[in-house]
Amino acid sequence: MVRSRRMMASNQTGYVCPRDGSDLVPPSASQRSAYHRNGMHHCETCSGMLLNANAAASSLCSKKLQEMHEGFVEEGTPDDIDCPFCDSQMKVRSFAFQRLDGSLTDPIEIDGCPSCSSFWLDADELHRLSPPSNGGKDAKVEANALAVVLEILLQLPVVFV
Numbered sequence: 001m002v003r004s005r006r007m008m009a010s011n012q013t014g015y016v017c018p019r020d021g022s023d024l025v026p027p028s029a030s031q032r033s034a035y036h037r038n039g040m041h042h043c044e045t046c047s048g049m050l051l052n053a054n055a056a057a058s059s060l061c062s063k064k065l066q067e068m069h070e071g072f073v074e075e076g077t078p079d080d081i082d083c084p085f086c087d088s089q090m091k092v093r094s095f096a097f098q099r100l101d102g103s104l105t106d107p108i109e110i111d112g113c114p115s116c117s118s119f120w121l122d123a124d125e126l127h128r129l130s131p132p133s134n135g136g137k138d139a140k141v142e143a144n145a146l147a148v149v150l151e152i153l154l155q156l157p158v159v160f161v
């Protein structure tokens with residue numbers, strides 16, 4: 001399915017899902033504070049998450065995302081999606097979160113923009129760490145669940161693997 005992504009951008013942010021072209025829900029339009037603190041836009045069609053360091057209200061999260069961004073400037077494999085913020089071709093890398101006991105979670109893939117500090121996380125990737133609470137039937141409900149999971153994970157050190 002080929003749609004003009006820019007033509008789809010009709011909501012107040014103008015950012016659209018890089019996977020399905022749906023309008024992304026901006027952090028400010030969500031009732032959940034997890035979105036606001038971490039600068040998460042989300043897609044109500046596929047439950048994907050778009051993070052951006054500059055959009056994060058939490059300075060801790062903003063700092064974490066800036067650190068992660070450095071891992072995408074020189075490294076990573078070019079992916080077939082463009083950054084919703086700046087249209088650069090995104091890169092994909094595998095990374096894991098380090099638990100308090102020092103062990104690592106299963107690796108998941110994240111798309112990062114080499115130009116700006118944006119990241120895209122597919123719901124499927126987060127499901128590897130946290131299975132869908134509702135069988136994945138309601139993308140809106142699932143996105144809310146994943147935002148909470150992601151907020152907890154972002155407290156942990158991130159390791160590129």
Ligand SMILES: [Zn+2]
Binds near residue numbers: 018019022043
């Ligand atoms: Zn989507």
Ligand SMILES: [Zn+2]
Binds near residue numbers: 088117
């Ligand atoms: Zn970008």
